[in-house]
Amino acid sequence: MFAIGVVAQFEAAHRLRGDFGPASRLHGHTYRVEVEVAGPQLNDDGTLFDLGLLKAWVDEAVGELNYQNLDVLPAFAQRNSTAEEVARFLRETLAPRLHGKGLRMLTVRVWESPQAYAACQWELL
Ligand SMILES: Nc1nc2c(c(=O)[nH]1)N=C([C@H](O)[C@H](O)COP(=O)(O)OP(=O)(O)OP(=O)(O)O)CN2
Numbered sequence: 001m002f003a004i005g006v007v008a009q010f011e012a013a014h015r016l017r018g019d020f021g022p023a024s025r026l027h028g029h030t031y032r033v034e035v036e037v038a039g040p041q042l043n044d045d046g047t048l049f050d051l052g053l054l055k056a057w058v059d060e061a062v063g064e065l066n067y068q069n070l071d072v073l074p075a076f077a078q079r080n081s082t083a084e085e086v087a088r089f090l091r092e093t094l095a096p097r098l099h100g101k102g103l104r105m106l107t108v109r110v111w112e113s114p115q116a117y118a119a120c121q122w123e124l125l
């Protein structure tokens, strides 16, 4: 299996509903996003998939969240804006573009701080 990945960053505010202590008040994070795709075969040009295209798609998806209050976005209307749900949003945005390209697995990792992350893995075939 081969894998490639890109990294992006965004700033956003949110509050969590539930028993999250200070995190139930409005606050912000500098989120770090890591997106990896994996597959068994390289193309004739020696790549698994074009890193530039992957980066452009990730930047576009992350751009929808940058400098937003996550809680007022339609994507989070019925969901707590946890790092897991941010990872889910990015997976749901990216996966349709990645299907049918010989890739097997999409992994999205969302860091809320340098110490804490949530990840979402999705089979692409
Ligand atoms: N499973 C999850 N748990 C929590 C999430 C999450 O996304 N998934 N998010 C939060 C809050 O967003 C919170 O802002 C994070 O707070 P905390 O873990 O306390 O981290 P801090 O850096 O703000 O605090 P330190 O104690 O200084 O590390 C909470 N839980």
Ligand SMILES: [Zn+2]
Residues within 6 Å of the ligand: 014, 023, 027, 028, 029, 112
């Ligand atoms: Zn938070």
